[in-house]
Amino acid sequence: MSIPETATPHLLSGVRTKYDKVRGNWVLLAPERAVKLDQIGVAILEETTGSCTFGNILDALSTKYNAPREQISGDVQKFLTSLIDRRMMEVRDVSV
């Protein structure tokens, strides 16, 4: 199941990012889970505001990192899907 470009992903309540000063990296905190975020994960979540569609997120990242959309789309899709499967994120207006 893939996320359509028109869908709007958002983090669920009780799921939040935090800068972990002790370890020097960002983490995503969720029920019973703390996920270490790499630079790409942080960049994706910065664009995942809850009002941007998946398409908007790809546009923003592609401009910001000067990378072709097709090239980043798969990785972003994979990252967001892993959060959806773990019940940390949901998408609105899924047309699947």
Added chain:
Amino acid sequence: MDAPQPQPTAEITYGPPIAMLAELTHRCPLSCPYCSNPLELTGREGELSTEIWIDVFRQAAELGVLQLHLSGGEPASRRDLEDLITACRAHDLYSNLITSGIGLTEKRLTGLKERGLDHVQLSLQGVDAAMADMIGGYKGGYNRKMDVAKWTTALDLPLTLNAVVHEKNIDRLPETIDMAVSMGARRLEVATVQFHGWADKNRAALMPTREQAKLCGQRVAEARERLKGVLVIDYVPADHHADYPKPCMGGWGSTGLNIVPDGRVMPCHAAHTIPHLVFENVRDTPLADIWNHSSAFNAYRGFDWMPEPCKSCDRKTRDFGGCRCQAMAIAGDAAATDPVCIKSPLHAQLQAQAEADAHADGPLTYRKMPA
């Protein structure tokens, strides 16, 4: 009793702790016969004060703890739970309330959310009032719990349902899973009862059969697939029927620590069953010193303490030789290979005992506070 204290290893590789379990109190309106609290419970007068807990939370955050589990007993039995949640948020700790639900009202839960509570983990003793109240030893507990679940999701707080499964309720797992979904829980923990402490007194009544345990595992696997994106299921299998042990605590002293109501700090909630370990207290010693220098934490850190067959086994980085407390209880030596392991000389004996207990029955011995 007089096993030699293992020498701390010269080079220990472990990071800062990720999670801390704060057992705020042993008081609890329920009296589950498998309660993981020790047989010798601490009374109210022995509990840490609000101020000390708050200071410990600050120290934990500075040490690198990200997740703070507020547990007990029943944490809602502490009247200062509100202040403690405020402190969690002030120190940017992710707070998880592990509760039976008893002691919470809609108003109280709303207040806790306003103070920054992040997550509620609700225990489930059974899927109907008769079973749940019989196991919990508290009449009306089930109905209150159902209310708490409703309030939690209505407040848009994430909800995890924690179901301890054993011989008497394990066959009703499908109903448990359906209940979690219909309640709107995001996560379900299916934890087969662990035979430490009170549960050890109830082996005959609670030990599932090998067939029950196997079916439970299959049902979990099926439900995980079917409910992907709906419900996350964490599963603690029945290790007495397994061939290899669980990676207890992800390795002793590697990721988490546990503070008991009187302030002693332990590597796991059953560590007090290892008689030769000495536990420092947050009343006297800074938390960072305890984490780094406590002989109890260093006793089984890393791999150097391991005897054979673990020492030369390639699974040791996966299961860390299993559970130290189980080794203590069954082998009489906390450094021994977990008797659950097929390579342990005690494996056959453990399985035979589990088989015998599974087919036996007995009265339930409930958890009791000292008079």
